[in-house]
Amino acid sequence: MSVRQVVSSLAKGALPAALAGVLVVAATVAEARPAPESFAPLVKEVSPAVVFVATERQGSREAPRLPFPEGSPFEEFFERFGVPNMPEGQQPRPQRGVGSGFIIDDEGFIVTNNHVVEDADEIEITLDDGRTYPAELVGSDPQTDLAVLKIEPRGDLPVLDFGDSDAVEVGDWVMAVGNPFGLGGSVTAGIVSARSRNINAGPYDDFIQTDAAINRGNSGGPMFNLDGEVIGINTAIFSPSGGSIGIGFAIPSNLAQPIIAQLKDGGTVERGWLGVMVQQVTPELAEAVGLDSPRGALVANVVPRGPAAAAGLEQGDVIVSFAGSAIEEMRDLPRIVAGTEIGEGVEVQVWRDGEEERFQVEIGRLEPEQAALAPEPEAAPGASASESLGADLVALDAETRQRFDLPGDVDGVVIVEVRGDGPAAEAGLRPGDVIRRVDGERIETPAQVSDALSEAASGQRSALVLVERDGNPLFVGVKPSV
Numbered sequence: 246m247s248v249r250q251v252v253s254s255l256a257k258g259a260l261p262a263a264l265a266g267v268l269v270v271a272a273t274v275a276e277a278r279p280a281p282e283s284f285a286p287l288v289k290e291v292s293p294a295v296v297f298v299a300t301e302r303q304g305s306r307e308a309p310r311l312p313f314p315e316g317s318p319f320e321e322f323f324e325r326f327g328v329p330n331m332p333e334g335q336q337p338r339p340q341r342g343v344g345s346g347f348i349i350d351d352e353g354f355i356v357t358n359n360h361v362v363e364d365a366d367e368i369e370i371t372l373d374d375g376r377t378y379p380a381e382l383v384g385s386d387p388q389t390d391l392a393v394l395k396i397e398p399r400g401d402l403p404v405l406d407f408g409d410s411d412a413v414e415v416g417d418w419v420m421a422v423g424n425p426f427g428l429g430g431s432v433t434a435g436i437v438s439a440r441s442r443n444i445n446a447g448p449y450d451d452f453i454q455t456d457a458a459i460n461r462g463n464s465g466g467p468m469f470n471l472d473g474e475v476i477g478i479n480t481a482i483f484s485p486s487g488g489s490i491g492i493g494f495a496i497p498s499n500l501a502q503p504i505i506a507q508l509k510d511g512g513t514v515e516r517g518w519l520g521v522m523v524q525q526v527t528p529e530l531a532e533a534v535g536l537d538s539p540r541g542a543l544v545a546n547v548v549p550r551g552p553a554a555a556a557g558l559e560q561g562d563v564i565v566s567f568a569g570s571a572i573e574e575m576r577d578l579p580r581i582v583a584g585t586e587i588g589e590g591v592e593v594q595v596w597r598d599g600e601e602e603r604f605q606v607e608i609g610r611l612e613p614e615q616a617a618l619a620p621e622p623e624a625a626p627g628a629s630a631s632e633s634l635g636a637d638l639v640a641l642d643a644e645t646r647q648r649f650d651l652p653g654d655v656d657g658v659v660i661v662e663v664r665g666d667g668p669a670a671e672a673g674l675r676p677g678d679v680i681r682r683v684d685g686e687r688i689e690t691p692a693q694v695s696d697a698l699s700e701a702a703s704g705q706r707s708a709l710v711l712v713e714r715d716g717n718p719l720f721v722g723v724k725p726s727v
Contacts, residue, residue, distance in 0.1 A: 280418050281471065287420060288432050290473050293373045293403035295466060297424040298344040298357050298380075298394075300365035345423035345466030346370070346394065347475065348404050353378075353396040354509055356501075357465030358480055359385040362392050370396050373403075373430060384512030386504050388447050389496060390480055392465075393508040405467060408474025410497035413437055413453065421457045421479055421493075423466030433458040435491070444481060444494060449580045452494035453477045459493030468495045503584055517585035518611035519593075520551020522717065525575040526563060529672065529722025533684070533701075533709035534563060535599045541565040542575040544595075545711075546718040556606040558595060560718065561685070561709070565601070566594035583611065633698040633725040635667020636660050636674065638691035649677065655713055657681035657688045668698075672710070672723045679713040698725035 281287070344361030348354070355370060362368055368380040378396035385392035413419075420434045435457030442452040455468065459479050468477035477495030507514045523542035531539040541563040547554045558564075564572055568591040572578050585591060587610045594603050638658045639645060646652075649659055657679045663669045680688050683697035701708035702725040710721045 284420055284432065284434055287469065287471065287473055288422070291405060291467070291469055292422055292430060292432070294348045294405045295373060295422045295430065296346045296348060296355060297371040297427075297429070298346050298355075298361055298465060299369045299371065299427075300342045300344070300362055301367040302340040302342070302364055303366055343424055343427040343462045344464045345462065345479070347465075347467045348402050349407075349505070349509075350404055351398070351402045353398045353402060354383070355380065355394040355396065356478065356505055357392050357394060358478065359387050359390045359392045361465045362394065363387075368394060370394065384508035384514075386508060386514045388514075389449055389500065389504050390446065391478070391496065391501055391504050391508065393505060405475050406473075407498045407502055408470050408472065408476040410453065410476045410499045413440070413470065413476050413497075415440060418471055419453075419455055419457055419476070420469045420471075421455070421459055421463060421466060421495075422469070423459075423463035423479060425458075425460035425462040427462055431463075438492070442494060443576060444483070446481060448576075449500065449583060450576065451497055451500055451580060452480070453497055455493050455495065456491040457493060458489040458491070460489050463493075474498075500580070500584075515587060516583040516611040517587055517589075518552065518609040519578075519582045519606065520548040520553040520609060521558065521564075522546040522548075523564065523575050523578055524720060527722055529707040529724060530709065530720060531722075533707040533722045534561070534596065536563060536596055540574075541572050541596065542578040543720050545720055552606050552609045553593075556593070556604045558593065558604060558606070559597070560711070561597070561720070563596040564593060565596055566592075568592065582608065633695055633702060634669045634674075634723065635664050636669040637662040637664070638680070638694060640690050641679070651679065655679055655681070657713065658691050658694060660712075668723050668725050672721045674710075674712065674721060674723075675714075677714070678719075680710060681713055681718075682709075682711040684709050698723065701725050 344357055346355045346357035349356055362382055370378045370380045380394040380396050383393040383395050415437050417437045419437055422432050425431050435455050437453060438456050439454040442454045443450040444452060459482050463479045466479045467475040468479055470476050476498050478501055479495045481494045482489060483492040504514055522545045524545050526539045526541050526543050528539050530543060544558060544560055544562045547558055547560055564578060566572060567578060567581050570581055585608045587608055590605055590607050592603055593606050594601055639661050640658050660674055660676055660678045662676055663674055680694055682688055683694060686697055688694055698708055707722040707724045710723050712719050712721060
């Protein structure tokens with residue numbers, strides 16, 4: 246039964262006539278852009294600008310193979326005295342790889358994935374018409390897995406245009422062109438299966454998911470809409486076998502374009518920096534800070550003298566909007582901040598003490614950062630039990646700091662043991678965590694923790710607990726036992 250037939254059947258039932266009319270209009274809009282009878286015209290239009298990328302990396306020198314099985318009694322003899330007429334080491338074996346890419350202007354700039362060309366000693370580009378060129382790596386960005394190459398063209402080059410990936414909807418038809426398994430130009434089609442996928446590939450994940458077949462060698466190739474515009478760069482697949490099972494991922498064009506422009510112009514990428522450490526707002530944390538729903542990014546720490554600190558943001562704020570864009574999930578914030586121009590002043594809206602406040606922040610430049618993890622602390626004797634938390638706690642003193650290898654500027658109480666399936670276990674707390682604050686109150690003794698959690702329990706709400714873990718602050722929402 247077609248969509249129209251379904252709507253017609255519903256309209257003849259108990260639905261009001263006005264509602265039936267709305268449904269008919271909606272069905273008409275949904276059918277306004279059907280799949281083409283053939284993708285052939287689109288393929289002919291875009292394929293000339295899709296290229297095949299071949300790479301070569303120098304392999305490592307391998308030890309010679311001995312003429313007997315490993316563990317043979319002759320092994321020690323030949324290792325000591327050597328094998329006559331056998332070379333000391335075999336020649337390095339070059340490692341070859343294949344991928345895809347596409348031409349973005351007639352000067353010879355080409356877009357592909359960083360992982361296609363990473364550590365390559367030689368890169369060769371083959372055009373759809375058979376022309377081959379050596380390519381130079383202009384710049385790459387491992388964070389988004391993008392790279393820009395350059396060839397010196399002989400004659401005119403076909404080029405592709407970017408489309409608006411924000412306009413792409415789940416269910417839209419898309420087409421992928423690339424070089425799967427090095428076989429040569431191949432075309433697949435499918436629909437957009439999902440938007441804004443996070444596959445833990447990096448801090449700026451925002452992938453388009455598609456069921457168009459994408460395989461090894463398709464990496465770096467373009468994903469097209471029906472207008473022949475590039476709305477994604479095919480990058481990854483989910484597959485237990487290594488072949489396509491209909492779950493492929495593409496970098497949205499709107500995320501890729503600013504990165505590509507920076508790589509093309511200077512070979513490197515500069516990103517905006519807010520100067521905060523943030524974490525996801527869970528339902529328990531939302532309840533603890535008084536938010537109506539789990540949304541935004543909770544500020545676990547503010548970098549001293551950073552942009553956020555200079556603007557007045559504080560630990561415990563929940564960033565709900567940045568530069569006019571709502572922050573629904575924590576992972577939205579790093580991506581938006583990174584794409585903000587350095588030095589630009591933006592409005593940041595936060596939730597603080599049950600109210601919304603606005604701050605003007607001048608965005609800084611993100612620099613490479615390194616984090617060192619502290620060693621796991623050992624158990625300490627003399628702990629006090631907190632029944633409302635379901636954990637054993639010990640106060641910090643000079644002896645305890647030395648035992649747990651804690652710096653002198655960290656105050657609070659240490660969790661020695663997390664018991665059973667109590668509140669601490671449910672909240673993800675673990676031995677070695679230092680409880681520093683509960684609902685904003687500074688903690689110095691285990692009794693203060695019990696008192697603060699008892700107060701939260703009497704109000705039938707979660708408590709906002711700030712802990713120090715591996716040298717980093719972390720907020721946790723704890724639903725205390727009553």
